[in-house]
Amino acid sequence: MSNPVFSLNLLTDFLGMWQYTFMQHAFEAGTMVAIIAGIIGYFVVLRRSSFAAHGLSHAGFTGAAGAVLFGLNPIFGLFAFTMGGALLMATLGKHAANRDVQIGVVLAFMLGLGVLFISLYKGYATEAYSLLFGEILGISMTDVWITLIAGILVLAVFAVLYRPLLFTSLDEQVAEAKGVPIFGIGLAFMLLIAAATSIAVQVVGVLLIFSLMVTPAAAAQLLARRPVHGILISVLIALLSTWFGLFVSFYLPYPVSFFITSATFLVYILVRAAKI
Amino acid sequence: MSERDIIAATGVAAGYGKSVVWKDATFTIARGEFVGVLGPNGAGKSTLFRLLLGLSQPMGGALSVFGEKPKRGDQRIGYVPQRHSVDPEIVIEALEFVRLVACGGHWGFDLPMAVKQERAEALKALRDVGAEELAYRPLGSLSGGELQRVFLAQALSGNPELLLLDEPLANLDIRREGELVQLIKRVAETRGVTVLLIAHNINPLLPVLDRVMYVANNRIAIGEPSEVLNSESLSRLYDAPIEVLRDSRGRIAIVGAEEAVHHHE
Numbered sequence: 001m002s003n004p005v006f007s008l009n010l011l012t013d014f015l016g017m018w019q020y021t022f023m024q025h026a027f028e029a030g031t032m033v034a035i036i037a038g039i040i041g042y043f044v045v046l047r048r049s050s051f052a053a054h055g056l057s058h059a060g061f062t063g064a065a066g067a068v069l070f071g072l073n074p075i076f077g078l079f080a081f082t083m084g085g086a087l088l089m090a091t092l093g094k095h096a097a098n099r100d101v102q103i104g105v106v107l108a109f110m111l112g113l114g115v116l117f118i119s120l121y122k123g124y125a126t127e128a129y130s131l132l133f134g135e136i137l138g139i140s141m142t143d144v145w146i147t148l149i150a151g152i153l154v155l156a157v158f159a160v161l162y163r164p165l166l167f168t169s170l171d172e173q174v175a176e177a178k179g180v181p182i183f184g185i186g187l188a189f190m191l192l193i194a195a196a197t198s199i200a201v202q203v204v205g206v207l208l209i210f211s212l213m214v215t216p217a218a219a220a221q222l223l224a225r226r227p228v229h230g231i232l233i234s235v236l237i238a239l240l241s242t243w244f245g246l247f248v249s250f251y252l253p254y255p256v257s258f259f260i261t262s263a264t265f266l267v268y269i270l271v272r273a274a275k276i
Numbered sequence: 277m278s279e280r281d282i283i284a285a286t287g288v289a290a291g292y293g294k295s296v297v298w299k300d301a302t303f304t305i306a307r308g309e310f311v312g313v314l315g316p317n318g319a320g321k322s323t324l325f326r327l328l329l330g331l332s333q334p335m336g337g338a339l340s341v342f343g344e345k346p347k348r349g350d351q352r353i354g355y356v357p358q359r360h361s362v363d364p365e366i367v368i369e370a371l372e373f374v375r376l377v378a379c380g381g382h383w384g385f386d387l388p389m390a391v392k393q394e395r396a397e398a399l400k401a402l403r404d405v406g407a408e409e410l411a412y413r414p415l416g417s418l419s420g421g422e423l424q425r426v427f428l429a430q431a432l433s434g435n436p437e438l439l440l441l442d443e444p445l446a447n448l449d450i451r452r453e454g455e456l457v458q459l460i461k462r463v464a465e466t467r468g469v470t471v472l473l474i475a476h477n478i479n480p481l482l483p484v485l486d487r488v489m490y491v492a493n494n495r496i497a498i499g500e501p502s503e504v505l506n507s508e509s510l511s512r513l514y515d516a517p518i519e520v521l522r523d524s525r526g527r528i529a530i531v532g533a534e535e536a537v538h539h540h541e
Contacts, residue, residue, distance in 0.1 A: 159385045167380025170366075170373060173357035174430070177329045178381050179349015225369040225414060228386060 006251040017250045026136045026246050029144050032151040033203045034242040038235030040196040041217035047169045050214050055107040056197045057209040059085030062114035064131050069121045075146050082194035090187045134205030134257040147199050154195045204257045211261035212238050219271040237267050280306040282470050288337035290323045297323050301496040312481040313474045315491035321474045325440045354436030356427045358443045367414040374398040374430045401433040421452040441473045453480040479527045
C-alpha cells in the first residue's frame with residue numbers, strides 16, 4: 001500500500017480508501033459482522049452469557065489453528081469448533097444461568113488443543129497473531145461471501161426465534177410454564193453465538209470479541225426500555241465503531257481492532273456516565 | 277370430581293427421583309375458590325405447583341386440572357413463580373415484561389400491528405391491578421410491592437381461569453402484604469378466577485381465604501382455616517405436638533410444643 005495521506009476532506013479520503021479491494025472487502029465483511037454481533041450481543045448481555053461467547057471464541061481459535069495446520073481456510077475450523085463447543089457446553093450444563101463451570105472446562109481443553117496445533121504448525125507467529133487480534137485487512141473475496149451467507153443464515157434463524165428467545169431470556173420460569181421449549185431455545189441460541197463468534201473473530205480476533213459482542217449491547221441495554229430499540233442501538237454502536245476503526249486505521253499505522261475496541265469502550269463509558 | 281371442580285387429586289404422590297416429598301394427597305378445589313398454601317420450606321409447596329403446571333409428573337395417584345391430565349403450556353393457568361429480586365440493571369419497561377406472555381409463545385419476529393395490540397392489552401392488564409403508572413418504568417427500578425403488581429398483571433394478561441402465585445408476599449412489609457392480598461382477592465372475584473397462593477404467613481390471608489392447604493411432614497391437609505389451623509389437626513399432620521395460638525383479633529401463631537418446627541412472624 002502506498003502511503004495514504006489524510007486530507008481532511010472526508011469524501012476524498014473515503015474514495016481514496018475505496019480504491020483498494022482489500023478495504024472494500026473489509027467494509028463488506030465488517031458491516032455484516034457488526035450487524036450480527038450487535039444483535040446476538042444484545043441477547044448475550046441480556047442472558048448474562050458473555051462467558052459462553054468468550055469460551056466459544058477460544059474454541060474458534062483452536063479450530064482456526066487446526067484448519068491452518070491442515071492447509072484449510074481457517075473460517076471452516078472456526079465454524080466447526082465453535083459449533084461443536086456450543087453443543088458440548090449446552091449439553092453439559094442444562095441451565096444457562098449456571099453454565100460457568102462447564103464453559104470453563106470446555107474452554108481450557110480447547111485452548112490446550114489450540115496450543116498443540118500451533119506448536120505443530122511451523123510458521124505460526126503471524127497466523128496466531130491474526131487469529132488472536134483480528135486481521136480484517138487480509139480478508140479474501142471467499143471470506144466475504146462466507147461471512148455474508150453465514151450472516152444471512154444467522155439473521156433468518158434469529159428472526160424465527162426472536163419472541164420465545166426474548167421470553168426465556170427475561171422470564172425463564174414463566175416461559176417454561178407457558179410451554180416454550182427452553183432447552184431447545186437455549187441450545188439454538190448457543191449455536192447462534194457460535195456462528196456470530198466465528199464471523200466476528202475475523203474482524204477483531206479471539207481476544208477482542210467482547211468489543212463487538214458485549215460492549216455495544218451493554219451500552220444499548222443501559223439506554224433502551226424496549227428490547228427492539230435496544231437491539232437497534234446495539235447494532236448502530238457496533239456498526240459505527242467498525243466503520244470508524246476501518247477508516248481511521250487506513251490512514252494511521254495502528255491496528256483496526258485497537259480503534260474498534262476503543263470506540264465501543266468510549267461509547268460505553270459515555271453512556272454509563274450519562275446515566276449517573 | 278364434580279362440575280365445579282377445577283383441580284382434583286386422588287392419592288397423589290410427588291417427589292424427585294426416588295425421594296418422596298409428599299404422598300396420599302386427595303382433595304378437590306372448586307372454581308372461584310381462594311386457597312392459601314402453607315407449610316415449612318422444602319415441604320413441597322412449589323412442587324405442587326410444578327405438578328399442576330405439567331412441569332413434573334406425579335409419582336403416583338391421579339391428578340387432573342380442568343378435568344384432564346396437567347399439560348405444560350396450558351394458557352388457562354396464570355403463574356407467578358417465586359422470584360427473589362429483579363436485576364436492578366434491567367431497564368426494560370414493565371409494559372414489555374407484561375407483554376411477554378402474549379407474544380413470547382409464538383415463533384417469529386414482532387410485527388408492528390401485533391405489537392400495538394399486545395401493548396394495549398398489556399396496558400389494560402396493568403390498569404386492572406392499579407399499576408398503570410408503572411407501565412413505562414424500568415423493571416429494575418420498581419419496589420417489591422410494585423414488582424408483585426407487575427407480575428400479577430403479567431399472569432392475568434392471558435385471561436386465565438386459575439392463578440398459581442408462589443410467595444407473592446415475600447419481601448413485602450405488613451401494609452403492602454395486606455394491600456396485595458386485597459388486590460388479588462378483588463381481581464379474582466371480578467374475573468371469577470380460582471387462586472392458589474403460597475405464603476409463609478397465614479395472617480394477611482385470613483380475611484380472604486376460603487380454605488387452607490397445609491403441606492408438611494410428607495402430607496397435605498386441606499380444609500377451612502379453623503379446621504386445619506388448630507392444635508389437634510396440625511399435631512396430627514406433623515406427628516408431633518403443635519400449638520396454635522390466637523390473639524384477640526384472630527391472628528394465628530403456630531408453635532411447636534417441643535421444638536420450633538416452623539416460625540410464623
